[in-house]
Amino acid sequence: MHELVVVFVAIFHVALGELKPKFNQTPEHVTVIAGNKAILPCTVEFRGEHTVIWSSPRKTLISHADRRMIDDHRISVERPYIKEWNLHIRDVRHNDSGTYKCEINTVPIQAKLVTLSVFVPPMIISKYSSDLVVKQETETAELICNVTGIPAPNVTWYKRNFRKGNGYKEKIGLEGGALLIHNVSRYCDDIYECVVDNGVPPPRSKAIRVEVQFAPEVVLTNKRIGQRRGKETILECIIYAHPHSITVWKRNGQKIQQKSDKYSIEVFPDEENRMVTLSLRIMDLESSDYGSYTCEGSNPLGKDAEDMILYVIEPDPVVTHTTTTTTTTYGLQYEIDVNGGVGSWANNGGGISRNGDGGGDSNRGWVEEGGWEKDRLNPTSKPHKNPTNERGRPVTNQIYPGPRTNPISACRRFETSVVLLSSLLSLTLYCIKYVLT
Incomplete structure (x- = not known):
């Protein structure tokens, strides 16, 4: 029985030795962002006594079996399972990109191709980009945003309008690494921003200050x-x-x-x-x-x-009305008919109606005996200096309209006061007449 088992095992090993190594030779594509770890897969079945090697895109031998053959500590061959010969590249760089080859030294040699693509986030090269652009009005301003990244990034331009506040910014121009502002004016004076994105996070941005010089403008x-x-x-x-x-x-x-x-x-x-x-x-x-x-x-x-x-601005005119000087100031007299007739007003002997529609010139104001010149009601004429009447006495209640005074309104106020005074005197004299009779 023991001899039978030994024969069976020997036959089994012979059978395995006759099986050829194989693996999936379908090319693979691995994409990774720079700085991360790249894993290039390679699975071999029925390896037997054959050796697995990895070579770089530059035809450099990387590993022999599970031993690293180059002086790059970032690279190693990892075997989580017995049939796996995966190539690990830590802290991957853009120059690690290319097509790697996993081979078995059979006759003919079998190989599996694995292409590594390393994406690089966008980056702005500040040394070759604009920071401050100073131009005079009517000149052309050129703003440069020098960028790099894989895949090639898109550059979008914005005008921040920082004077408006609230984080408001406006998209301007077309995409590209250079922005030209033709015929600049003072209203172009602002902060501009280039935003760089290629789908690999994070996007980048840079602020560029544009100052526009211009001659003074005075505004009142x-x-x-x-x-x-x-x-x-x-x-x-x-x-x-x-x-x-x-x-x-x-x-x-x-x-x-x-x-x-x-x-x-x-x-x-x-x-x-x-x-x-x-x-x-x-x-x-x-x-x-x-x-x-x-x-x-x-x-x-x-x-x-x-x-x-x-x-x-001349002071606003002051209008004064004094009831005790009515007859003296305006030369008015009230005559009573002792035979029972109705009394009447007289101006130095001339008749005048109670409602002011008779006796006297309606275009002249009321004033002491000297009278009030008609042209003094003209708003464009200047006030007379130190006005006096015929007797040489100053006229204290004269009205001289200034720039902010409406002479017609002032005259109306004056007339309203006279009508009220006439009504009061008429009532008083009527009462006297009633007592005498």
């Missing part, structure tokens, strides 16, 4: 401003410029000093928006202070100026 918040005498006022102008401009206020062509008893100048720069607000405070206004003031800005690219007019 108001072309004209008014104020009363004795008060103070502030004139303001905004100057847009880059680089920063020299900003001054001028009066009659002469630069106004920064600090004095009459003037005070303050500067409020806003570097982000390329602007400067220049304010001029004028104290204790006098007649000589009114007129034209010039705001001027200049830089190496040019200069600009705008004029602002400061005009005088």
Whole structure:
């Protein structure tokens, strides 16, 4: 029985020895991201006494059986199962890419091809990319974003519009490593961003600052401003410029000093928006202070100026009504008919109706004996200085309309007061007449 078993085992080994080694020779493709570990599979069945070797894309012998034949500690042959001869490459690099060959030294030689593709995440080469681009208006700005990666990455451009805030950015131009901005203006002054992506995470981005230099532009918040005498006022102008401009206020062509008893100048720069607000405070206004003031800005690219007019505002007219001087001021008399007739108003002997439709010129205002000149109601005419009546006494209740006064409205208010006063006097005299009778 023992001899039978030995014969059976011998026959079995002979049968195995006659089986030829084989493996799946179908080419395989392995893809891995740089920095990770690549596993190149190779499975051999019925190897027998034959040897498995690995060779590199450059025809270099990598391993013989399970021994490494090159001085690269990243590479090894791993055999999790007896029929597997897998090639492991740790911390894989782009130059590891290529077609590897797993071979068995049979006659003829059998081989299995495994192609390794190493993908490289996108990377921006800052040394050869733009950081700051400075141009003058009407020039062409060129922004460079030099990138690398496998597969070849796409470059997309954005304008951040950082002055708008809220992380808003706008896609501009076409895809490519260079962005040209033709005929730049001050509105192109912004932060631009190139975003690089090739499907291998993570994507990369780079910010490029574009500065546009331009000559000053002066903008006035108001072309004209008014104020009363004795008060103070502030004139303001905004100057847009880059680089920063020299900003001054001028009066009659002469630069106004920064600090004095009459003037005070303050500067409020806003570097982000390329602007400067220049304010001029004028104290204790006098007649000589009114007129034209010039705001001027200049830089190496040019200069600009705008004029602002400061005009005088006359005080609002004050209308006074005094009941105790009615008959004296307006020369009105009330005559009573003792025979029972109805009394009447008279103006120096002339009759006048209670509703004001008779006696006198309707185009003239009511005034002391000297009268009120008709042309003084013209809004464009200037007030008369120190008006007096025929007796040389100053007229204290005269009305002189200023720029903010409607003379017609003032006249109507005055007439309304007279009508109310006439009604009050008529009622009083009627009561006196009733008592006498």
